[in-house]
Amino acid sequence: MSVDKNTVVKIAHLARIGVEDKNLDAMTAELNNILAWIEQLNEVDTEGVEPMTSAVETKLRWRQDEVTDGGKSEDILKNAPESECGFFAVPKVLE
């Protein structure tokens, strides 16, 4: 598997990462190197092996249905570049 320049432009856009045109060739090559490296895993025969979901024997933890959090809108908004009337305030989103 490999990616071309157009795919890199698309992925960058989907991830909202700005990549300058002059860096695109280098970025494409780097990503292809990583993909080729990972592809070595395909050499391993995984027939009949369940996908590994964790490195240690452990199960998903569950919580009880109790309200234990909230009531901290000041904390929530503390890092927001802008907030008004208790809301996050962001540049107008137009649909």
Place this chain on the structure above:
Amino acid sequence: MNEANRSGIIQGATGEWEMVIGLEVHAQVKSNAKLFSGAATEFGGEPNNHVSLVDAAMPGMLPVINRECVRQAVRTGLAIGAKINKFSIFDRKNYFYADLPQGYQISQFKQPVVGEGCLTIELKDGSTKEIGIERLHLEQDAGKSLHDQHPDLTYVDLNRSGVALMEIVSMPDMRTPEEAGAYVRKLRTILRYIGSCDGNMEEGSMRADVNVSVRRAGAELGTRCEIKNVNSIRFIMQAIRYEAQRQVDILEDGGTIEQQTRLYDPGKGETRAMRSKEEAHDYRYFPDPDLLPLEFDDDFINEARESLPELPDVRKARLEETLGLNAYNASLLVAEKENADYYEALLSAFEGLTGKPATELATTAANWVTGDFFGLLNKAGKSVSESPVGPEAGAGLLALVADGTISGRTAKDVFEIMFETGKAADVIVDEQGLKQVSDQGELEAIIARIIADNPGQVEQYKGGKDKLFGFFVGQVMKATGGKANPKLVNELLRGTLDK
């Protein structure tokens, strides 16, 4: 709306087109806390007050699943006869939007918690149809954006962010707007019966994405358009009609349908394209590395199954088969759990008061509940649970009719007073002297006087003018202030006049 649209067949210039409809219903899980955090799910409240650091996607926060949300998803799956998956996976659905702080929604993609199921819908003509359900999965709700509070800014409230939703995806099995409406109504009834969602479409705790395509009857599926976030059954049906006609118009003009996400504008009654093509979604799903697979055992499923109440279809069948109710009454009663609960409580009290078997009283009670009772509730804009007249009080009223203390006509008036004052039926009857005259001697005396006072009418009646019988009944009623037992009056008059 023309007849063609109602049937789901659109008559075009080049022939007939068939609608194909599938629905993705998002139902908010009834729980105290959110799917992966301990913040409250409560509707409303100060902005950003029901938000934990997990819901705001602060770095380093980890999601921990709420057991109740899993339980409700499993209960819902069981209620629609679906396959429950003891092993399922949470995935990240990646996209950017101002009210999605994580930059992804935790959802389930390839391995949902609930697999295929089925829902039986009932149509107006009394026929039924099975609608396949493809899957049900758990996912997070997003926050809320307010675009109209400031000229240059959008306000974001994360109170809903992270609230658990069940996305219930149907097969493309519906062919008419009516079927789509019946499907949503049925699904809502079931969710409300089992209490996994309050089904409140106005508050947005249930909303639907509607997939519509058209094709020649029996042909391959056409390209579909998805109408996002429609929040009432009426709008769902309107949106389908508009969208199907729009697609037929394009196809008949030789065009092709572009797969699109569209919005329904109820004001204009039309759908319009929502996102431009270059924004076309590519969600890049992958398993959420913060969450291990969701696993549970048969005990968990059995516990969920045992907690289910009698479901609407089963209850309807029981009301029809064991109590002899007609299909119409039974459907009305089971449409809401509280309606059927009220009816059954009333019937049981009615049984206790009269000592008669339920089968003998069931239809009388059903007619009263679906007639006078629902009628007055509707007029007052109240739900059954808000009724000032409880099931025991209602039974008290019906028992007075059953034993002849009051007539059916008087019962209507007494009920209105009960509804206003909350007083018991027998108290009102006593206070207002509404007890019907069933004393034979008293009525005979009145009848004798009326016959003596109206010799002309008696002669005409005996001469064959049968219609005058009503005149005599009217005279007795007048003399007793409307309180004479009508059945007894009829009998006595026949006995006197026809001998």
